[in-house]
Amino acid sequence: MACMACLLLALAFVAAEAQQMQSNISRGSSLTPTTNSTWLSRSGLYAFGFYRQGNGFAVGIFLAGITEETVVWTANRDDPPVSKNATLRFTGDGLALPTAESPNYFVKSSGSASYASMLDSGNFVLYNSGREIVWQSFDHPTDTLLPSQRLLSGDELFSAKSEADHSTGIFRLKMQNDGNLVQYPVDTPDIGVYAFYASSTGGKGENVTLNFGADGHLYLLNSTGSNIRNITDGGFPTDEGKLYLMRIDADGIFRLYSHDLKKNATWSIEWVSSKDKCVPKGLCGLNSYCVSIDLQPDCRCLPGFESVNQGNQTSGCERNFVADACKNRNENFTYTMEELQSTTWEDVSYMSLRLSDKDDCIQGCLEDGNCEAAFFDGTNCRKQRLPLRYGRRDMGTSNIALIKVGVPTKPDTDPRIVQPGSKKKGRTDILIIGLSFTAFGSILSVISVIVLWKQNVWAYKRMSAVNGDLELNESVAPRRYAYEELEKMTNNFEEELGKGASSTVYKGLILGSQKPVAVKRLEKVAAEGETEFQTEIRVIGRTHHKNLVRLLGYCLDGPKKLLVYEYMSNGSLADVLFTRERQPFWEERMGIARNIARGFLYLHEECDTQIIHCDIKPQNILLDEFMCPKISDFGLAKLLKADQTRTTTGIRGTKGYVAPEWHRKMPITVKADVYSFGIVLLEIICCRRNVDWSLPEEEAILDELASHCFENGELGKLAGDEEIERRQFERMIKVGLWCIQDEPTLRPSMKKVLLMLEGTVDIPTPPNPSSFFSAI
Structure with a gap:
């Protein structure tokens, strides 16, 4: 009997070993998205492997034992999805996708890995031979914790972008070193003003961890093992048919979920960090605020603003057509203050005044060119610049937000603007027809007035410069000037504004109105035929965007070729950026960078004829009286036909800003402009020239210095004495480094650049800009 018992024990041991071996993954194993795509846990509840994301596949851990796909962990979550032809291999160093250059590791082991196992706890583990x-x-959670898993001191969970996109979102939950469990928006420092949930356990012990029990109990333990706070009470059923997980969701709230495995059930919410879905800061983007409607969050724009992207609430709002003087330089503006009651916002005021009268606060902001909004609480008036963020409706506050809004005004007596009863042909006929139906009642009268107002704006904006003012012009093309006119306007080219390699710019005054203009005399244009020159003038003349300098006219008189532009009173970006006493503050510089990007997005993707500027540099970006940047100098621009995406041309542009493909005689695309913009962006960030040989040799070239400092974690060297939030500074440097990649296809489009600058998309870590070519 004893021998029989020993034999049964041995067989049981062998069976257990065999069962364990069946759940192990041996070194050399591989997965592909379409065949043999996962490694299952022993019960089949969890799987490690490929799952569908977007147009490709991601690698992670998900619940395979339920019908509702639930991802609980994602590897390299911010990398783009891989194709269906990818192969994930298990080697001694971990799990990687082999590539021609080097393996792309999804899992990197700390020692030589011999085998792996997908455990029924949801933990994927690599073991050595011992x-x-x-x-x-x-040890590497993303947005989810499972029972028996801990969040260690100093670690964070980051929300996903959405239920369908598991890349890093805009919220984080941090187990702080001071013992406090706190939620913040991403890219903010760990300070209370940015927190929107906290366990209030700061200072109650060292090395505090967030723990997750099998019964749904979330609790905090200090280094001695003492429970210092219950996040949830726990005590939920723990039978084998019940599953729990805790997740920080894409909306910023973290929740405890349960799922009954014995029934055809869905996930149930057992606990939430907040029932108010407007609590997470940043759920609504810049210049918008959150309102709870039927317990669901709704993002509203500030007065005078409209949504940047209707389908994405986190994209925020921007000034609408009539409110932004920077967009409507043809309009005369007066400013008013719109009130927004019962809202709270992040307070980053640059000035606080002790005032008890709201009207005094309004007047103080109206008279201050830097003030774009003010918060009034009955005793203080706090002035702010845009953008406003972290807004939400709060009926418990007496705070009043006062928003500066521009309203266009035009004199009613101006004969050049179409008036009621006008006999002019064209679209004004619509107006006459509308007015003729007033007998139908007041509603149609109101409609007619609206049509009239819109028609007036339309007519006003379709005027071109002549005799000091504007006249109706169907072609919207720049006016052709006689050379003698420009001589008189510039007083025989007396006042020089600036000089380039092939042109000189003079200040002029339009005859009659004395309105200032900039007259650019081209001096080396022999290679340009008259037909091509005139074609370019007309195409560029029809490009209308708030961030492009407006071309008012031109002169083509034999060899004499001149351009007439609107006058920019603050000179060039170079004048401001590289003059210490004129340098804008960080937020103003970032606003300038975003507006420049908007201008190039228009040139590349939104105007009728795609334009590659070919000569982007601070000297060619001008600033109006509102410090609104406008792109100028299209003398080297290349116009692409409708069926073109690239062109071949000789080297253009300015040394230090020219993309590498110019020198390699490769076809040029809009990515050449992206490269030059990246150099300018680094200059804007660091307030210095890209090439400055007055500095030590290792610091003389800014793009090389920025790449070196980023790779070595020494960004403080670039920031100088200015106090800039570290995450924001790093984010902007990353945008610049992506733009100046040697390989054009690695550079983002200008649309993606703008999204990155606005903070609405995550920015992966850029490679060394020259690594692509150094590797081949």
Whole structure:
């Protein structure tokens, strides 16, 4: 009997070993998205492998034992999806996709890995030959915790972008070193003003961890093992048919979920960090605020603003057509203050005044060119610049937000603007027809007035410069001037504004109105035929955007070729950026960068004829009286036909800003402009020239210095004495480094650049700009 018992024990041991081996993954194993795509846990509840994301596949851990796909961990979550032809291999160093250059590791072990296992706890583990753990997914959580998993002191969970996109979103939950469990928006420092949830356990012990029990109990333990706070009470059923997970969701709230495995059930919410879905800061983007409607969050724009992207609430709002003087330089503006009651916002005021009268606060902001909004609480008036963020409706506050809004005004007696009863042909006929139906009642009268107002704006904006003012012009083309006119306007080219390699710019005054203009005399244009020159003038003359200098006219008189532009009173970006006493503050510089990007997005993707500027540099970006940047100098611009995406041309542009493909005689695309913009962006960030040989040799070239400092974690060297939030500074440097990649296809489009500058998309870590070519 004893021998029989020993035999049964041995068989049981062998069976257990065999069962364990069946759940192990041996070194050399591989997965592909379409065949053999996962490694299952022993019960089949969890799987490690490929799952569908967007147009490709991601690698992660998900619940395979339920019908509702639930991802609990994602590897390299901010990398683009891989194709269906990818192969994930398990080697001694971890799990990687082999590439021609080097393996792309999804899991990197701390020691030589011999085998792996997908456990029924949801933990994917790599072991060495001594059965010691050399890597486990529980140590690297993304947005989810599973029972028995901990969030260690100093670690964070980051929300996903959406339920369908598991890349890093805009919220984080941090187990702070001071013992406090706190939620923040991403890219903010760990300070209370940015928190929107906290466990209030700061200072109650060292090395505090967030723990997750099998019964749904979330609690905090200090280094001695003492429970210092219950996040949830726990005590939920723990039978084998019940599953729990805790997740920080894409909306910024973290929740405890349960799922009954015995029934055809869905996830149930057992606990939430907040029932008010407007609590997470940043749920609504810049210049918008959150309102709860039927317990669901709704993002509203500030008065005078409209949504940047109707389908994406986090994209925020921008000034609408009539409110932004920077967009409507042809309009005369008066400013008013619109009130917004019962809202709270981030307070980054640059000035606080002790005032008890709201009207005094309004007047103080109206008279201050820097003030774009003010918060009034009955005793203080706090002036702010845009953008406003972290707005939400709060009926418990007496705070009044006062928003500066521009309203266009035009004299009613101006004969050049179409008036009621006008006999002019064209679209004004619509107006006459509308007015003729007033007998039908007041509603149609109101409609007619609206049509009239819109028609007036339309007519006003379709005027071109002549005799000091504007006249109706169907072609919207620049006016052709006689050379003698420009001589008189510039007083025989007396006052020089600036000089370039092939042109000189003079200040002029339009005859009659004395309105200032900039007259650019081209001196080296022999290679340009008259037909091509005139074609370019007409195309560029029809490009109308708030961030492009408006071309008012031109002169083509034999060899004499001149351009007439609107006058920019603050000179060039170079004048401001590289003059210490004129340098704008960080937020103003970032606003300038975003507006420049908007101008190039228009040239590249939104105007009728795609334009590659070919000569982007601070000297060619001018600033009006409102410090609104406008792109100028299209003398080297290349116009692409409708069926073109690239062109071949000789080297253009300015040394230090020219993309590498110019020198390699490669076809040029809009990505050449992206490269030059990246150099300018680094100059804007650091307030210095890209090439400055007055500095030590290792610091003389800014783009090389920025790449070196980024790779070595020494960005403080670039910031100088200015106090800039570290995450914001790093984010902007990353945008610049992506733009100046040697390989054009690696550079983002200008649309993606703008999204990155606005903070609405995540920015992966850029490679060394020259690494692509140094590797081949």
